[in-house]
Amino acid sequence: MAKLEINRTEGNGKQDFKQIEGDTWSSIYLPAICAGIVMTVVLFLAVSCSKKSDKAVSSGTTAPALAATSAPPTPVAAALPEANRKIKKHRPANATYVNGTYGLSFSYPVKFSLKTGDKAVPAPVQANFVKPGAAEIAAVDMPDDSYPDTDFSAALVNVSVNPGMTAKECAQFVPYSAYSKEAEVAKPTTVKLGTNEFTELEQMNGEMDHQSDMKYFHLFKNGACYEFALDVEISRKADDELAQADRGKIFQQLEKIVTTARIKDVELPGTEKVAASETAGADSKTGVDSKMEKAQVVSPAQK
Numbered sequence: 001m002a003k004l005e006i007n008r009t010e011g012n013g014k015q016d017f018k019q020i021e022g023d024t025w026s027s028i029y030l031p032a033i034c035a036g037i038v039m040t041v042v043l044f045l046a047v048s049c050s051k052k053s054d055k056a057v058s059s060g061t062t063a064p065a066l067a068a069t070s071a072p073p074t075p076v077a078a079a080l081p082e083a084n085r086k087i088k089k090h091r092p093a094n095a096t097y098v099n100g101t102y103g104l105s106f107s108y109p110v111k112f113s114l115k116t117g118d119k120a121v122p123a124p125v126q127a128n129f130v131k132p133g134a135a136e137i138a139a140v141d142m143p144d145d146s147y148p149d150t151d152f153s154a155a156l157v158n159v160s161v162n163p164g165m166t167a168k169e170c171a172q173f174v175p176y177s178a179y180s181k182e183a184e185v186a187k188p189t190t191v192k193l194g195t196n197e198f199t200e201l202e203q204m205n206g207e208m209d210h211q212s213d214m215k216y217f218h219l220f221k222n223g224a225c226y227e228f229a230l231d232v233e234i235s236r237k238a239d240d241e242l243a244q245a246d247r248g249k250i251f252q253q254l255e256k257i258v259t260t261a262r263i264k265d266v267e268l269p270g271t272e273k274v275a276a277s278e279t280a281g282a283d284s285k286t287g288v289d290s291k292m293e294k295a296q297v298v299s300p301a302q303k
Contacts (some may be wrong), residue, residue: 026061027087029149052274093110094109095108095110095114096108102224102263103222104225104261106258106262107257108260112143114139114141117136117137125156125229129174131165133165134161135161136159136160137160139159141156142253150243151234151240151242152234152250153210155232156230157228158228159228159229160226161225161226165220170225171218173216186201187203194259198218199218199219200216200218210233211234212231213231213247214229215230217230222266223268224268298299
């Protein structure tokens with residue numbers, strides 16, 4: 001009886017050992033396997049997310065590159081309005097006056113004012129011929145504000161022609177002392193301006209508050225005497241604090257106009273009958289003015 005109990009006890013022990021051994025394996029390895037599976041899933045998801053982010057970054061970096069490659073066509077499109085814009089034309093600095101009757105032409109700054117014929121100037125400069133019969137052709141007036149804050153008053157070039165004179169008479173001038181006792185008289189000199197050789201005379205008159213500096217240039221051609229009279233006027237009051245205008249510089253500007261003078265060979269009215277023009281100076285002047293229709297002003301582009 002005791003032996004049977006022992007065998008039964010051994011059998012039960014083995015069964016209990018197997019049961020304990022089975023329970024121990026599942027409790028130890030099953031959680032590890034589950035954890036491994038979970039980690040695998042997590043790693044897989046992490047790798048998938050990283051790949052997606054790389055794709056997003058790469059797609060984001062290629063966008064500027066595409067934009068950069070598409071940038072060059074933009075200036076081409078912008079150049080189209082540039083081509084359609086109107087080119088701004090610059091106004092010429094000088095204009096040209098042409099008088100077909102006397103074959104005379106000269107250039108002058110466009111900022112100066114030009115007056116022709118009997119409308120030359122409100123108070124024209126008196127021509128300095130030894131004989132009457134002169135005709136006022138044109139006058140170019142410098143703007144009054146050319147020299148601000150100075151005693152500059154006015155400056156102009158007055159052009160006249162006297163067809164009733166000889167070459168010897170054209171080289172002579174009336175002393176300005178005949179008009180004013182305070183005038184300073186100088187002797188005529190010969191000077192070349194541009195392509196022409198003139199006989200020049202400079203005279204000054206006036207008082208301290210108003211002075212007039214005159215330069216006359218005479219040229220004999222086409223049987224007539226051509227005169228360019230340059231006038232620079234200075235005016236100031238005793239209490240005026242004004243700088244003195246540079247008369248030499250002003251005369252240089254006016255002489256540039258005389259330098260551009262061109263006189264063609266033409267047959268002038270009145271040169272064949274000098275005696276008749278001497279006795280009827282006023283009539284000859286009227287006859288000259290009636291021919292001023294041939295005078296014109298041309299810009300450099302029309303030459």
